[in-house]
Amino acid sequence: MNTKYIDLIEQTFDFPQEEFKTENNKLFWHGINLMELTAEYGAPLKFTYLPKISENINKAKDWFQNAIDKHNYKGKYFYSYCTKSSHFKHILNEALKNDIHIETSSAFDIDIVNNLKKEDKIKDDTYVICNGFKRDQYIKNIGDLIESGHKNCVPIIDNYEELALLQNETKKKFKVGIRIASEEEPKFEFYTSRLGIGYKNIVSFYEREIAKNKQVDLKMLHFFINTGIKDNAYYWNELMKCLKVYINLKKVCPTLDSLNIGGGFPIKNSLAFEYDYEYMIDEIVNQINDACENAEVDVPNIYTEFGSFTVGESGAAIYEVLYQKKQNDRELWNMINSSFITTLPDSWAINKRFIMLPLNKWNLKYERVLLGGLTCDSDDYYNSEQHINGIYLPVYEKDKPLYIGFFNTGAYQESIGGFGGLQHCLIPHPKHLIIDRDENGELKIKLFKEQQKSSELLSILGY
Structure with missing residues (x-):
């Protein structure tokens, strides 16, 4: 036996x-x-x-590049690391060896960015995507980073007041993104994410606050759902709703050129773990490509913010x-x-x-x-x-x-x-x-x- x-x-x-x-x-x-x-x-x-950090980063880069080549996709792919998953210096040092960008979520994150810039680990053209609800110190630190000459700092607007607050902190021209307040799965206790601006309000917010604002260019639409990137009806439905917003926004906003699909790749939690990363990436690229082609708008550059997948x-x-x-x-x-x-x-x-x-x-x-x-x-x-x-x-x-x-x-x-x-x-x-x-x-x-x-x-x- x-x-x-x-x-x-x-x-x-x-x-x-x-x-x-x-x-x-x-x-x-x-x-x-x-x-x-x-x-x-x-x-x-x-x-x-x-070594596992660099291995996973390069796997994702290869998967996206393969999908871009297969579908003759005209946009580029940018891998960014979600720092809140692990802020340790040895983690950031390893991740940044691989020509990636980063996503931040709080004021002290910008202090880490400045520290890494002093050591030449982060360049002025590294994308620093600033997410989250922004309190005074976070706003100030973002403004200081833009003022210092960091060309690719992209604060993601979470609510209607943040844009004005950011403009109070810098006189330089800067780029922004807008986060979509996605709808949650039916089993959640709440219906809409507390983060971001509602689907129906994004185009009007752009036209009201950004379209004629000479200091600000809208570069990025940010889309993320709590349950992560899964091959189910809920994810694909939310992605298609996001693409409709992107298309409508792109038609009135020529500077918009990027779609951030956030993080959410699962990691191995069992010896029986199965997840087809390549299929999911291929299908995401394909759906973005098809939706934009049908609407006759340029496809966006694709950004991801993998945290657990990078370091878990x-x-x-x-x-x-x-x-x-x-x-x-x-x-x-x-x-x-x-x-x-x-x-x-x-x-x-x-x-x-x-x-x-x-x-x-x-x-x-x-x-x-x-x-x-x-x-x-x-x-x-x-x-x-x-x-x-x-x-x-x-x-x-x-x-x-x-x-x-x-x-x-x-x-x-x-x-x-x-x-x-x-x-x-x-x-x-x-x-x-x-x-x-x-x-x-x-x-x-x-x-x-x-x-x-x-x-x-x-x-x-x-x-």
Whole structure:
């Protein structure tokens, strides 16, 4: 009978996979021996594998270029990175190696832009697309960036007052975009996104506020929906409504030349993950091309703002199973040496699931378990995977530690969890590594941040 953990995985999935394999019953990820990494640096441990960022950026660029060539599309494609997914310098440095642009969402983002400009990582012609609802400091920082001579700063107008506020901060001519307030899926608690301007009001807003405004050129129409880019009726319907607005706007606005379709590419959250990126890109380009050709208007340049797709699959976390508690006849709790609430907050806040696999003991029998975190909060647990209604791991042995890894955790988790700040129940934030490869393909490992110490937490608390 095939009862080993490796039998379960091989019978359930197509395994090994591009990034996962096992050798001697130990897990390798992108060629990294994770048990060796854990032996050297300990657990809990978080790390970022930088090459995956460039790999995903260039995959998307190639897919879009292939679609542009196939459909004889006359516009260009611009890849931008949504900085709120992860603001860390090592992330931006890696992403910006690939001739991309960025999208910002708050005042401090512009400070990051200025820092990167000083280091020549961002040029004056790099597109800085400024999204979000803009408070005074954000408006001021955008104005300062335009005043400094940054040619391709494009604030995206979110409401009727922002244009006048921006004009108060700079006397230079500048470009803007307008965000469409898209309609949400029927299951949402609200009908229309709080961000942007309604479909029916955009052309009249342009004619009233921008058409005769000699300081401002409308360059971009911005379209984004919360559920992301999916092959369903809702997405295609919203895209077609967006294209109608673009066409009507283009007919009265000669400077409009760009359509920003936002972010929303999913990332791998299960070994059974399937998503046809190439088909979706091909169909988006095709639909934009057809709609503009039928309306006899020029096609737009296409911009995307991929955040999770850029950085999500570069991140991982490792924990040690400290102890197993049998709470009743059916429930076995494997207690980890950290907290899900603090280190993987999306697993708690929005019930997000990540790829979870053991690092060792693939040759042992498996058992169904629940995973518990160290905080005293009843919600600090992880109890199922995307593909199955439960978690299966190699059997627990008290004298031989079991290590587990969560993969593709690189987007949002540090920001939402409050990297370097207070953690629930004062559970310290794990040690964090940055992993890269040199020109010969050899691993380069750098310690980015040690595990938090008591003194750091007490200082924040005022002790």
